[in-house]
Amino acid sequence: MSAVTALPTPVAASGTAISPPVIDFQSVGQTFVSSDGSRVEALQGVNLSLRRHEFVSVIGPSGCGKSTLLRLAAGLLMPSSGTVSIFGVPVTAPRDEIGFAFQRPTLLPWLDVIDNITFPMRHKYGRVEQRDVKRANELLETIGLRDFARKRPNELSGGMQQRVAIARALLHDPDILLMDEPFSALDALTRDEMSFELLRIWAERPKTVVFVTHSIQEALLLSDRIVVMSARPGRVSEIIDVPLARPRNLATLSDPVFTQLANEIRVKVFTRKPE
Numbered sequence: 001m002s003a004v005t006a007l008p009t010p011v012a013a014s015g016t017a018i019s020p021p022v023i024d025f026q027s028v029g030q031t032f033v034s035s036d037g038s039r040v041e042a043l044q045g046v047n048l049s050l051r052r053h054e055f056v057s058v059i060g061p062s063g064c065g066k067s068t069l070l071r072l073a074a075g076l077l078m079p080s081s082g083t084v085s086i087f088g089v090p091v092t093a094p095r096d097e098i099g100f101a102f103q104r105p106t107l108l109p110w111l112d113v114i115d116n117i118t119f120p121m122r123h124k125y126g127r128v129e130q131r132d133v134k135r136a137n138e139l140l141e142t143i144g145l146r147d148f149a150r151k152r153p154n155e156l157s158g159g160m161q162q163r164v165a166i167a168r169a170l171l172h173d174p175d176i177l178l179m180d181e182p183f184s185a186l187d188a189l190t191r192d193e194m195s196f197e198l199l200r201i202w203a204e205r206p207k208t209v210v211f212v213t214h215s216i217q218e219a220l221l222l223s224d225r226i227v228v229m230s231a232r233p234g235r236v237s238e239i240i241d242v243p244l245a246r247p248r249n250l251a252t253l254s255d256p257v258f259t260q261l262a263n264e265i266r267v268k269v270f271t272r273k274p275e
């Protein structure tokens, strides 16, 4: 992954430095050419800016380009039009300060838990430093799996495996965490538990998070803002501020504001016609 190129920090008229958005999509379009030669316009004219340490969820119908947005932010894909910038610098390749967690844990079955978490270091540098192992053990403690360090993935439940995958994404304490429906394969109880764990980790070590989900409840519980996308070609239909106080906990789920917002968003998502 490439090193970050520093650009001069813009300065406001008052003389104070203006921080660029952490992630900035400007008029971003993405068209894929399928194997049969047909063109799929996945995203069209997406404008979205994320501030430092903000938790933003993205919801929208299946196929509206949510994963594509994450892949663009991660530098795994270059936009067909427009620009995607990280800290004010256009993205041209995957970058070190980004952690990525996928829908499924994607652990390597022949490695134990610690070796899976530290695998990105081995892959990148050909070796794992003692401090990485220490950090991996701290993360295991955080996610409640201290006693499972030397177990293989097949000895863990699906929820445990997903925690390990999230720990792997957090190993570097990345400034930016991109999460693509990371809890979708989990049962409802584990899902809630994982949401609270993620909130705790985010409060302890703040970072900018983009979280793709189909769950309005999950989006509300976690986010500062919720981006609602239109059906394909995906565009930003609406950005909703979540006014719920933090820290959020079980009581948040029964807060009348939570319930009212969930209903309002449900109506917006389900009554929205393709644009």
Ligand SMILES: Nc1ncnc2c1ncn2[C@@H]1O[C@H](COP(=O)(O)OP(=O)(O)OP(=O)(O)O)[C@@H](O)[C@H]1O
Pocket: 032, 033, 034, 035, 040, 041, 042, 060, 061, 062, 063, 064, 065, 066, 067, 068, 069, 232
């Ligand atoms: N590499 C690719 N080649 C061709 N088409 C693609 C490619 N990647 C994505 N697409 C298409 O782009 C559109 C958006 O896909 P994407 O995975 O971003 O949607 P999504 O909103 O994340 O969907 P879901 O909610 O179902 O996971 C879809 O129609 C998909 O078929």
